[in-house]
Amino acid sequence: MKKSTIQYRRIFLDILDKKYPEKKEICRxxxxxxxxxxxxxxxxxxxxFGSPDAQTLAFNQSHRSYTRSxxxxxxxxxxxxxLNNSQVARHFKLSRHTVAKWKKKYQV
Incomplete structure (x- = not known):
């Protein structure tokens, strides 16, 4: 069975063509x-789409997953x-404990 891959480039290009053609240049x-x-x-x-509101941000944050890469x-x-763990956690909106766990797991 073939694993399906999401074609993000195609999705974003369709969104830009249909709804936000003025933003195409900044995303190029x-x-x-x-x-x-x-x-x-x-x-x-x-x-x-700009920065999400607090409710959307909280929902999205709880549903994120990260690949090894x-x-x-x-x-x-x-x-x-x-940056220290707290600074990188704030930048990517993560828990500093998550950053520490990743560092330990991948021995960086």
């Missing part, structure tokens, strides 16, 4: 990438910007 740098990471998808969503990207971001 992300949409030309060969593979969109979880962080790219979050950035595109924010550029197109996206966790490693977040931990690389932490290293590159010399």
């Amino acid at each position: 740098d992300l949409l030309v990438k060969e593979n969109l990471s979880v962080l790219d998808i979050i950035a595109l969503n924010t550029k197109i 996206s966790v490693l990207q977040i931990l690389d971001f932490q290293k590159e910007n010399q």
Whole structure:
């Protein structure tokens, strides 16, 4: 059985074409990438729809999941910007305990 993959680029291009053609230019740098990471998808969503209200943010936060590659990207971001666990947790709206657990699991 073939695993289905979500074509985020196609979804975002359709949304931009039909509802927000004026925002297509500011999203172009992300949409030309060969593979969109979880962080790219979050950035595109924010550029197109803006920041969510508190209720939507809380709902979305409880339903997020991260792949190994996206966790490693977040931990690389932490290293590159010399952030502590609390700072990177605030930036990505995570728990600092989650960041610490990831660091321990992936031994970064």
